[in-house]
Amino acid sequence: MPFSSFRNFSSTLKELQxxxxxxxxxxxxxxxISDYFRNDLALMLEDGVVDNSERAICENLVYPILKEVWKQYRRxxxxxxxELLSADAxxxxxxxxxxxxxxxxxxxxxxxxxxxxxxxKQDDF
Structure with missing residues (x-):
């Protein structure tokens, strides 16, 4: 069952026990935190359109922050x-x-x- 089949948090917890x-x-x-990252993020927040869509938020905010943290632990x-994640059926x-x-x-x-x-995907979940 894909992630999107779950309707809300409560039913997901119940279904998966x-x-x-x-x-x-x-x-x-x-x-x-590097100065380059701080400056780039500030530039994007000030002059970029970072929150007009889910994809824009991921590309301009979420991924750059995750990547900056990950760099310190990349070893x-x-x-x-x-990446497909398949726990079970x-x-x-x-x-x-x-x-x-x-x-x-x-x-x-x-x-x-x-x-x-x-x-x-839903505002209430």
Whole structure:
């Protein structure tokens, strides 16, 4: 079943038997942001059209930010775009972005995913 078959958050959790909880599990770590990235992002926000469509948001905001973070961890992870993720017959699809473990077989081998960024298509989901 593709990601788009799920109608809302509650039914998705029920269908896949996922327990929901909230917790702060990410610890802040020092992180250097390059001046080039800061200037480029500021330029896009000031003079570019960055939010006129879902694709524009992904290309101009989401991906550049993910890439800037990923660069610091690229020896351990690969950043994938639109890579098929098929957990089982009930759940498959193409997340916009996937952060996966870098395979010992090389960067072109999709390995264990750790972070998925999936765009919700409906305003209420």
């Amino acid at each position: 996922i327990s929901y909880s909230e917790d702060s599990f990410i610890q802040a770590v020092p992180f250097e 351990h992870f690969v950043l994938w775009s639109q 009930k759940l498959s699809g193409f997340p916009e972005y996937t952060l996966a473990r870098r395979s010992p077989l090389g960067k072109v081998v999709f390995d264990q995913p750790y972070l998925l960024l999936v765009e919700a």
